[in-house]
Each structure stands twice: as structure tokens, then as C-alpha cells.
Amino acid sequence: xxxxEKLSDLFQKCQAVQDxxxxxxxYNLFTISVWACIEEGHSAQVLSILVDEHNQDLxxxxxxxxxxxxxxxxxxxxxxxxxxxxxxxxHLLQVCNPKELLIxxxxxxxxxxxxxxxxxxxxxxxxxxxxxxxxxxxxxRASSLGMVLATLLExxxxxxxxxxxxxxxxxxxxxxxxxxxxxAFVRPFVDQAAVAAGGPSQNDxxxxxxxxxxxxxxxxxxxx
Numbered sequence: 001x002x003x004x005e006k007l008s009d010l011f012q013k014c015q016a017v018q019d020x021x022x023x024x025x026x027y028n029l030f031t032i033s034v035w036a037c038i039e040e041g042h043s044a045q046v047l048s049i050l051v052d053e054h055n056q057d058l059x060x061x062x063x064x065x066x067x068x069x070x071x072x073x074x075x076x077x078x079x080x081x082x083x084x085x086x087x088x089x090x091h092l093l094q095v096c097n098p099k100e101l102l103i104x105x106x107x108x109x110x111x112x113x114x115x116x117x118x119x120x121x122x123x124x125x126x127x128x129x130x131x132x133x134x135x136x137x138x139x140x141r142a143s144s145l146g147m148v149l150a151t152l153l154e155x156x157x158x159x160x161x162x163x164x165x166x167x168x169x170x171x172x173x174x175x176x177x178x179x180x181x182x183x184a185f186v187r188p189f190v191d192q193a194a195v196a197a198g199g200p201s202q203n204d205x206x207x208x209x210x211x212x213x214x215x216x217x218x219x220x221x222x223x224x
Contacts, residue, residue: 003036004045011049014058022061030062035069043073043084051091063096067104075119093127098134102144105131106151117155121178125185132189145189152182 001009010029014022037046050059066088073085093101105124112120128148135141159175 003033003040004042007033007037007046007049011052011055011058015054020057020061022058027062027065030058031065031069034066038069038073038081038085041080043081043088047084047088047091050088056095059092060095060097063092064100064104066092067101067108071108071120071123074123075116089127093130093134098131099144101131102128102148106148109151109155112155114158117159118174118178121152121155122181125181129185129188141189142193149186156182 006029010026010033014026017026034046034050037043049055050063070085070089070092073081074089105128109120109124132141132145132148135144156175156178159178161175
């Protein structure tokens with residue numbers, strides 16, 4: 001029996017399970033079978049199975065276990081599997097428990113070896129933001145955001161700091177790129193907090209503009 005057939009059989013079997021009471025063997029077979037199918041080039045078929053409306057109960061419960069193999073595959077930059085793996089990750093971010101997803105994503109950031117740290121960091125910023133946005137209660141989101149930022153900053157702090165222009169040009173670990181991306185990651189949460197507090201967002205009170213121009217009021221004050 002092929003891995004694709006094993007995966008299909010597992011979903012058919014689990015459709016009859018009541019109250020999401022899946023066995024540890026079901027979880028293990030799910031992760032192993034999906035990973036094996038992707039490695040064999042069946043990512044399109046895996047995507048089709050995972051988005052099937054009849055399979056969503058199982059995907060909601062088990063899907064977050066697919067984060068390690070999915071991220072590993074995306075880091076390999078395989079042209080054939082990449083679009084389908086991106087679509088699988090997007091689906092998981094939409095249907096799985098956001099708390100479990102958050103833990104799984106942060107585990108990948110923490111486990112990234114130094115040679116892959118920047119790639120993992122930049123790859124997972126958007127998934128982390130998407131998951132945080134799904135946390136409905138503002139207080140819960142703020143607590144989770146603090147945990148995410150603490151983890152990201154701890155990892156970024158391990159990157160070597162360039163001290164000269166030559167080092168910046170030859171920097172193997174693009175620290176500045178990571179810091180700029182982290183600022184963009186935080187911005188929507190800062191804006192939300194400002195609006196909730198009754199104040200203006202960054203875009204409302206003369207914060208940095210994308211075109212590099214000063215706000216008109218500043219230009220008038222300077223007599224320009």
C-alpha cells in the first residue's frame with residue numbers, strides 16, 4: 001500500500017471517530033504519511049485531501065503537527081512542491097487551533113540552526129502574524145504577542161553585528177533585514193493598540209512614510 005493510500009484510508013477511518021477522540025497511532029500515522037507523500041512529490045494530492053470539507057475535523061486536531069515537515073520542505077525551495085506546501089500551510093493557519101499553531105511556529109524558530117536562522121525567521125513572520133490576528137480577545141493577543149516578540153528577539157540577538165560598512169555589505173546574517181522585517185511585523189499590532197486606546201495610529205500622526213517624504217505639517221513648520 002502506498003503512502004497516499006495509507007493517508008486516504010486514515011481519513012476515511014477517522015471520519016467515523018466521535019468527539020475527535022483520535023488515538024496516538026492516528027496522530028503518528030497522519031504526520032508520517034503526509035510527510036512521506038510530500039517527499040514523494042504528491043503535495044497536490046495531499047492539499048486536495050487536507051482541504052476536503054469532510055476531513056476538516058481531523059485537520060483541525062492534527063494539522064499543527066505538520067508544521068515541522070512543511071517548514072523543512074519550504075526551506076528546501078523545491079519548485080515542484082513549494083506552491084502546494086504554501087497552500088497547505090495557509091489552510092492550516094486558517095483552520096487549526098491558533099494557540100497550538102503559535103506554539104508550533106515558535107518551536108520552529110527556537111530550533112532553527114544558526115545557518116538557517118534568518119531563513120526561518122523571515123519565513124515564519126507572516127504565519128505568526130496571521131495566527132496572532134486570529135486570537136480574538138485583545139488581552140490574550142497581547143500576552144501571546146509578548147511571548148512571540150521575546151522569542152524572536154532572543155534569536156535575532158544571536159546574529160553577529162556588523163561594525164563597518166564592509167561588514168554590512170558582506171554580512172552573512174542580514175541582521176538589519178531581520179530588524180526591519182520585525183518592525184513591519186509589529187506595526188499592525190501597534191496601530192490596533194493605538195486605535196483601541198483612542199489615539200491615532202502610526203499612519204495618522206506623521207509616522208514614517210513609505211515614500212520617504214515628511215508630513216506636510218512638518219514641512220510648513222520648517223518653512224519649506
